[in-house]
Amino acid sequence: MERPFPPCQAACPVRTDTREYVNLIAWGRFEEALQVIRKVNPFPSVCGRICQHPCEAKCRRGTLDAAIALKELKRFATEIETAPQPVPERPPVTRGTVAVVGAGPAGLTAAQDLRGMGYGVTVIERLGRPGGMLNLIPKYRLPDRVLSKDLEAIIARGIDLRCNCEIGRDVQLSDLQAEGYQAVIVCAGLSRSRGLALPGFGAERFVAAVPLMMDVWAGNPVSVGRKALVIGGGNVAADVARTLRRLGAEQVTMACVESRAELPASEEEIAAALEEGIHLMPSWAPKRVLKRDGRVAGLELMCVTRVFDDKGRFSPQYDPAHVKAVAADMVVLTIGQAGDTSWTVGSAVKLDRRGRILADRELHTTSEPRVFLAGEVLNGPGSAIQAIADGRRAAAIVDEFLRTGLLKTPPPEDRAVVGEFPKAACDKLHRLDRMPMRQVPGPERVGGFQEHDLGYDQAAALREAARCLNCGAGPAIDEVKCASCLACFRLCPLDGVKIQKKMVAAPEACQACGLCAAECPQGAITIGHWTGEQFREQIDRNLDAEPARARAAVVLCAHAEMSRSELDALALRAPHAAAVHLRVPCVTHLAARDLLRLIANGIEEIRVVLCSPAACKHPSGQQRARQVLTAAVQRARAVRPAATIEFIEAGQVLPANPSVQGAPQ
Numbered sequence: 001m002e003r004p005f006p007p008c009q010a011a012c013p014v015r016t017d018t019r020e021y022v023n024l025i026a027w028g029r030f031e032e033a034l035q036v037i038r039k040v041n042p043f044p045s046v047c048g049r050i051c052q053h054p055c056e057a058k059c060r061r062g063t064l065d066a067a068i069a070l071k072e073l074k075r076f077a078t079e080i081e082t083a084p085q086p087v088p089e090r091p092p093v094t095r096g097t098v099a100v101v102g103a104g105p106a107g108l109t110a111a112q113d114l115r116g117m118g119y120g121v122t123v124i125e126r127l128g129r130p131g132g133m134l135n136l137i138p139k140y141r142l143p144d145r146v147l148s149k150d151l152e153a154i155i156a157r158g159i160d161l162r163c164n165c166e167i168g169r170d171v172q173l174s175d176l177q178a179e180g181y182q183a184v185i186v187c188a189g190l191s192r193s194r195g196l197a198l199p200g201f202g203a204e205r206f207v208a209a210v211p212l213m214m215d216v217w218a219g220n221p222v223s224v225g226r227k228a229l230v231i232g233g234g235n236v237a238a239d240v241a242r243t244l245r246r247l248g249a250e251q252v253t254m255a256c257v258e259s260r261a262e263l264p265a266s267e268e269e270i271a272a273a274l275e276e277g278i279h280l281m282p283s284w285a286p287k288r289v290l291k292r293d294g295r296v297a298g299l300e301l302m303c304v305t306r307v308f309d310d311k312g313r314f315s316p317q318y319d320p321a322h323v324k325a326v327a328a329d330m331v332v333l334t335i336g337q338a339g340d341t342s343w344t345v346g347s348a349v350k351l352d353r354r355g356r357i358l359a360d361r362e363l364h365t366t367s368e369p370r371v372f373l374a375g376e377v378l379n380g381p382g383s384a385i386q387a388i389a390d391g392r393r394a395a396a397i398v399d400e401f402l403r404t405g406l407l408k409t410p411p412p413e414d415r416a417v418v419g420e421f422p423k424a425a426c427d428k429l430h431r432l433d434r435m436p437m438r439q440v441p442g443p444e445r446v447g448g449f450q451e452h453d454l455g456y457d458q459a460a461a462l463r464e465a466a467r468c469l470n471c472g473a474g475p476a477i478d479e480v481k482c483a484s485c486l487a488c489f490r491l492c493p494l495d496g497v498k499i500q501k502k503m504v505a506a507p508e509a510c511q512a513c514g515l516c517a518a519e520c521p522q523g524a525i526t527i528g529h530w531t532g533e534q535f536r537e538q539i540d541r542n543l544d545a546e547p548a549r550a551r552a553a554v555v556l557c558a559h560a561e562m563s564r565s566e567l568d569a570l571a572l573r574a575p576h577a578a579a580v581h582l583r584v585p586c587v588t589h590l591a592a593r594d595l596l597r598l599i600a601n602g603i604e605e606i607r608v609v610l611c612s613p614a615a616c617k618h619p620s621g622q623q624r625a626r627q628v629l630t631a632a633v634q635r636a637r638a639v640r641p642a643a644t645i646e647f648i649e650a651g652q653v654l655p656a657n658p659s660v661q662g663a664p665q
Contacts, residue, residue: 006471007058013389026465048075066434090158104132106375107187109391126166168343190337200289225329232334275442474510481524488516514589542580592635
């Protein structure tokens with residue numbers, strides 16, 4: 001059965017299986033979580049730092065308490081990998097060659113995808129290293145080692161990289177065509193800062209954002225003075241303002257036309273800027289440059305009364321009589337970026353009257369055959385994850401064209417998306433606070449470019465991942481086996497099950513707790529993110545890893561707040577030195593057959609660790625877990641009476657023969 005998309009996955013431009021990698025983290029399978037991310041995203045380490053995470057905005061947990069920290073969990077998966085990564089495969093070149101201009105997210109993603117399809121790919125980059133505009137992101141947000149990790153993994157797939165080579169200067173479009181490349185994908189990005197028609201524009205120390213950040217990246221000396229003024233309210237403006245503080249500016253102000261509520265910069269960036277002492281001036285626009293001896297001395301600003309018209313279009317209105325002068329030794333303009341189209345000279349690539357490249361945004365084509373566009377040069381300013389998605393799309397279109405001669409867009413994914421939580425179900429769920437990110441305090445971090453977001457440790461990542469509601473991973477029903485016995489109907493804690501001749505589950509209410517599947521006497525129900533096969537694989541994997549045959553097992557709820565040392569101590573209560581640790585999404589997923597699998601593999605003692613009532617996200621979770629587990633233990637003991645099976649809650653061993661009122665017999 002095709003299950004609906006969880007809203008987080010539907011919101012991701014590359015459709016990252018967010019639910020899957022979060023669940024894998026919750027179960028302690030970190031390397032597998034990273035593999036899920038890498039299936040669609042060649043920049044997992046980068047996106048774990050700087051992604052604008054549209055997935056989080058759609059997370060249904062946000063209607064309850066706070067969205068899952070998906071970006072931070074992605075970062076955790078990239079940092080905790082312990083096994084060395086295998087050398088990427090280099091498939092033979094069987095489908096011709098393609099040139100990609102620009103080694104940013106769009107270009108390198110297109111190059112990696114085409115290389116995996118069997119094309120020979122050459123990437124041309126004007127800078128001295130790949131990464132494109134990612135190189136200009138301040139190092140306190142994206143350290144060199146993090147960017148290099150993703151870049152090296154991509155290039156290692158057999159991509160030919162030419163750095164310090166600029167199209168239109170060092171190589172012409174016609175040269176690439178003459179070299180025999182069957183297609184050219186231009187992903188040149190937006191490498192030029194936009195100017196502003198202001199009286200006094202051109203004064204010394206009135207600079208644009210891109211050249212300034214290029215100097216910072218290259219290590220060139222930058223004189224910032226004591227007071228700096230940044231014009232703009234986006235993420236680039238915040239990056240520039242925070243960089244100037246680290247370069248020694250004592251006072252930095254961000255002035256922008258948008259109101260505080262309309263600021264285009266993310267709340268995270270604004271909050272970080274304020275912590276670092278940066279002053280905000282929303283609803284102010286530059287009127288004229290103030291100069292002294294040819295150098296900038298400040299800016300005269302006028303009040304903005306409106307930014308957008310009634311139809312939501314950018315149409316600012318001002319009050320010229322309401323002005324304010326702001327003194328500054330340096331003014332940096334960050335009001336947008338534009339592409340460099342000089343490479344089109346002498347080619348058949350046409351521009352419109354405004355100097356923009358004429359292109360079909362759906363097919364990525366230009367007016368010159370076999371020349372395609374991708375990324376910001378085609379779509380305008382966007383995020384890294386949007387550029388990655390665009391690079392993947394361009395690669396698919398080029399592949400289709402070179403194989404068939406047809407220009408076709410990739411087919412859309414028509415899967416349904418899980419709807420909003422019913423209020424009745426939402427009211428029953430436990431509130432679990434989002435785990436905060438460890439950070440260097442604001443006043444301490446402006447002294448240098450060291451990374452200030454420190455990421456999650458393992459305990460925090462496990463706890464945060466366990467908050468996931470598993471949207472869309474609910475039960476699939478084998479109608480042939482279903483006997484309409486009402487066991488699932490009685491057990492569902494969210495009233496998400498109906499009986500209409502056969503069992504029917506409402507995906508909006510279900511959070512895949514697994515109670516129905518574990519208790520179904522006919523075995524007619526399976527949960528989308530957890531099956532008995534996965535449990536068996538986990539048993540086999542753990543037993544194979546043990547140097548000696550394990551005789552004891554600890555089965556741990558993903559919500560149980562226990563460190564590795566606590567688990568080891570728990571296992572050592574048994575006389576056996578070897579014990580396996582098995583983490584499951586919820587102990588209610590365990591059925592008698594799962595416990596019997598452990599026993600059949602030579603496990604003599606089983607300890608099932610329940611989460612604490614405060615950590616359990618399922619309503620009446622403890623009571624229902626006891627019901628299901630008691631029945632499972634009774635059935636397992638009927639088969640193997642000598643087996644020792646204990647429940648542990650809050651570090652305490654519960655009675656050896658638990659008896660729960662109302663437990664199924």
